[in-house]
Amino acid sequence: MAAEIRLFTCLSDNFGYLIHDPATKATASIDAPEAAPIIQALGREGWTLTDILITHHHGDHVGGVAELKQKYNCRVVAPHDKSAKIGNVDLRVSHGDVIKVGNLLARVLETPGHTLDHVSYVFDGEKAVFAADTLFSIGCGRVFEGTHPMMWDSLLKLRALPDDFRLYCGHEYTAANVRFALTVEPDNAALKARAAEVTRLRADNKPTIPTLLGEEKKANVFLRADEPAVAASLHMKGAGAAEVFGELRERKNKS
Structure with a gap:
């Protein structure tokens, strides 16, 4: 039986995710922004939380860990960087490690930049x-703790995944991201199509996630920093991809 994935909102604009293995009944929460919506989602499905897979230390991703750990005695998996001070951790993971959630296998990619432990x-x-x-x-994400070249390298790791993979991200930021991307690539057909789709989804109060990585590669300007047309749009013809990415990120910060 295929894994079951449930998406729901937490806090103001965070996404909560549960991934469930029907064969073993194991269920993991990806991050834990807050406990109550996760407990409610588990109750709706009749699932029991066995694992929390933490991506990074920011409070809006770990705020519910302590309560969930106490309630379910679940395993808490977190990045290896102990300087991030994530509490209640049972297992630390690094790049290339594989985590089992029942029969499901999760491969760890280190993707620093937003934070060093991400x-x-x-x-x-x-x-x-x-x-x-x-x-x-x-x-x-904003580059808070890392550098622009570090973040660009992390994006390349994700861009290397197959086109038919679905992206599940941490926040509902797509509409604002589309508005910015159109200032850089106003004639990108894939981006314009995504913009129309996002407008429809948000008008119906539906999430814009998940999305196919193949579509992101065509429409997400941050994954296209090595495209000459993007550099030209920023008047940075001939600049390196990491430098172009840095300019994009700084412009987005001010948008």
Whole structure:
């Protein structure tokens, strides 16, 4: 039986995710922004939480860990960077490690930049990647602790995944990301199509996630920093991809 994935909102604009293995009944929460919506989602499905897979230390991704750990005695998996001071951790993971959730396998990608400890979880069998605040639909996370070249390298790791993988990110930021991306690539047909789709989804109060990585590669300007047309749009013809990415991120910060 295929894994089951449930998406719901937490806090103001965070996404909560549960991934469930029907064969073993194991269920993982990807991050834990707050406990109550996760407990409610588990109750709706009749599932019991066995694991929390943490992507990074920011409070809006770990705020519910302590309560969930107490309630379910679940395993808490977190990045290896102990300086981030994430509490209640049972297992630390690094790049290339594989985590089992029942029979499901999650491969760890280190994707620093937004924070130094940030990891993404790749479920190859399910063709799903949980990228939290590294890669958003039509956007990427702010570079708080890392550098622009570091973040660009992380985005390249995610861009290398197959086109038919679904991206599950940490926040509902797509509409704002689209508005910015159109200022850089106003004639990008894939971006314009995504903009229309996002407008429809948000008008119906539906999430814009998940999205196919193949579509992101065509429409997400942050994944296209090595495209000559993007550099030209920024008057940076001949500049390196990491430098172009840095300019894009700085412009987005001010938008």
